Amino acid sequence: MQSFSNKIKRYSRQTLIDWIGLSGQRRLEEKRVLIIGCGALGSTVANNLVRAGVGHIKIVDRDYLELENLQRQMLFDEEDVKLLKPKAIAAREKLQKINSQVCVQAEICDVNRRNIEELLDGIELAIDGTDNLETRFLINDACFKHKIPWIYGACVASYGMTMSFFPKGGPCFQCIISSLPPPGTLPTCDTVEILNAVPQIVGAIQANEAIKILLKAENICKDLIYFDLSTNEFVKTKIERRKDCPLCEGGVFEYLEGKFLSSAVALCGRNAVQISPERELAVPIEMMAEKLRKIGEVSYAGYLLKFKKEEYELVIFPDGRVMVKGTEDISLAKSLYAKYVGH
Ligand SMILES: [Zn+2]
Numbered sequence: 149m150q151s152f153s154n155k156i157k158r159y160s161r162q163t164l165i166d167w168i169g170l171s172g173q174r175r176l177e178e179k180r181v182l183i184i185g186c187g188a189l190g191s192t193v194a195n196n197l198v199r200a201g202v203g204h205i206k207i208v209d210r211d212y213l214e215l216e217n218l219q220r221q222m223l224f225d226e227e228d229v230k231l232l233k234p235k236a237i238a239a240r241e242k243l244q245k246i247n248s249q250v251c252v253q254a255e256i257c258d259v260n261r262r263n264i265e266e267l268l269d270g271i272e273l274a275i276d277g278t279d280n281l282e283t284r285f286l287i288n289d290a291c292f293k294h295k296i297p298w299i300y301g302a303c304v305a306s307y308g309m310t311m312s313f314f315p316k317g318g319p320c321f322q323c324i325i326s327s328l329p330p331p332g333t334l335p336t337c338d339t340v341e342i343l344n345a346v347p348q349i350v351g352a353i354q355a356n357e358a359i360k361i362l363l364k365a366e367n368i369c370k371d372l373i374y375f376d377l378s379t380n381e382f383v384k385t386k387i388e389r390r391k392d393c394p395l396c397e398g399g400v401f402e403y404l405e406g407k408f409l410s411s412a413v414a415l416c417g418r419n420a421v422q423i424s425p426e427r428e429l430a431v432p433i434e435m436m437a438e439k440l441r442k443i444g445e446v447s448y449a450g451y452l453l454k455f456k457k458e459e460y461e462l463v464i465f466p467d468g469r470v471m472v473k474g475t476e477d478i479s480l481a482k483s484l485y486a487k488y489v490g491h
Pocket of ligand 1: 318319320321322323389390393394395396397
């Protein structure tokens, strides 16, 4: 066991901040944060919180690493890409090397209405590192239901945006964006250009606000922060609670109740469909690899299974989720899934 003074030494520049101090640093050690999505935003947030000494970080991400992620996802490297590592695993490995005094937990799964409340169990603050509105509405519902604050973050091209939401009184995320637009109508990081500085800044602000919220500091920002790096303009806007917000006014958790969710979604701009089955894989992934090797090209390095057949590629996750690449046609993807993975 390290003595307290030894443990705290690495934070000496941070404990000089008046609203942190030694007592704040001690309290950070006890805090539990959930980071949902570990791409550019999530990895920036996780990096900062781990270095700042937040004691327990749970990272949940559904994806694995690809070469084009390295431009902006600062925790990862070419070796991770070569090994087809899930982002959550690669992040945990790197973060534990950065700070072995904190506990980093990795969950490889798609956050959905069936698992989000369990993922939030014991969590004091949730941070959005996702790239889609559907998951954000779900985070909003689950966090408001369980009275957990959460911090939204988004970036596209040279623009970034962030805001913290507090279940006591709102406003909530639905007060800003009233409902889910049809798929494909909003740009995401997969379809449009993105400067790597943008998620760095958004993630840094999210992590900094996270520390303030965890320590109940007086200088917590409750406004929407927006910036554009093409002009270097930063704007703060006060958001009011919307009078017709179904959550704040009606107390209804539409997304958590599954009103808008689907089990197969086309991932816009990626020429891929993600299928999330109701149940986990019935056979171990190694056995699945053996079976598929007989009929197509298989690569498996212990994490995810990639199966190539003609112009399609199936990426199979241990939780049963499958990414069908080479099509955006949901029914075709479902039939490929049924054919090769089974029910
Ligand atoms: Zn609201």
